[in-house]
Amino acid sequence: MQSSWDFERLSEACNKAGCILCRLTGETTRRYLETWKDEMFTDFNERAKLRSSRGFCNTHTWQLVQMGASLPLAQAYRDIITDEIEQLEKDGGRRRQRWFHPKNGEELPDSSFYTLFLSSHGLCLQHFHLSCTLKPLAASETWLPLLRQAQLAIMQRLEAQLSELIRKHDYRYKDEKRGAEMTSWQRAAGLVSGEEGSIT
Template identity: 25%
Template sequence: MSVDVTYFRIERIIRSGAECFLCTLEDEIERKYIDGYLSELVMDAKAREKLVEGGGFCNHHFYRMLATATRPESSDGHGIALISQSIIEKFVQDLQKQRKRGKEAFSQTIECPACAYLANLTEIYDRKIVELLCSRNEEFENLFKNSKGLCIPHFALLLKMIKDTMGKQSQEIIETIIDVEEKNFSQLKSELSEYIRRQSYEFSDKDRKAVEDALLKCVQKIAGRRGIKHDNV
């Protein structure tokens, strides 16, 4: 019997109690890519050359690379410095070319390898989730019903994918997803109301601290994880 690694990874993350299991899944994939790049490719001259040709990393992933590489226990800052040096050298060369072009507009194109990797892998997981929901897999449906649901961007993405897959037959599945979202957002609304109530002067710092995670949870539910690509929705 073959083991469905994709399913077990999805199941594990849902059971972890993530506010949005797709956000947590994407974050895990992204983190493993960054760790892998820093441990295997950051000092590789050919990999660095390819990265520079593509314009480097996007804003989000360059900062994540930097944050990971400059941790006290890491020695990967040297590699990030070499990447930055190569990009700066190329930009100086581009400046000389731009000088010759005169008033022609300067354009910057970035083909971020981290974005490409994340997009390819998350599409596999997104399609697996859609397949499980559309096939009315009882085990997964029960798992989904007991989850904390999705952030708003991933809710929109999942609905679009299901409608594209099932067409007019998608209504019952969509109702299930809406029920899960409504239950979890109602709970979050109650937590936020309590957070707001405890900002009053009669509550102690300890009382406020007990509910302080409500604010972060709300932002995560509304906006999705930091770095999410909303244009994919």
């Protein structure tokens, strides 16, 4: 008779409703995310790997949000956002462009739109990069620099809030007033990995 840990897990899973492999995969993933949240996020090499991969996928990012991984996500995703800011400042976020025609006579946003956009949480990185590849045939070249400038300001604001959240996790600052920075880690999750449940 086998007595390995895997055999025990399989045996236990057989006694529960549903797919055995789905359950085991889910449990293994949850265990990994718990370990990352509690221990691994401080490891330099782990953070470097996550940084180079541009973060967790949407599903696993939002699992971490549900687990309350505020400080780990704030630190890891601030690194990614900082890289994006540096890249945008360096080259304006230039990407290979694709031509498109606005549909049904739609107009591209005018400059007043960007005032509203600046007060929002901006675009997730995937949609921002996609937007930077579009080059409309029927519009002036002003919209893309405005979009880049607005997204840059939004990311800089978020980066500052993440830094403040991280600072306030230090016991010396525990009595300071809390503000918008306390939810910045959730906004960073949306910016880096897309909004919860989005299929991008």
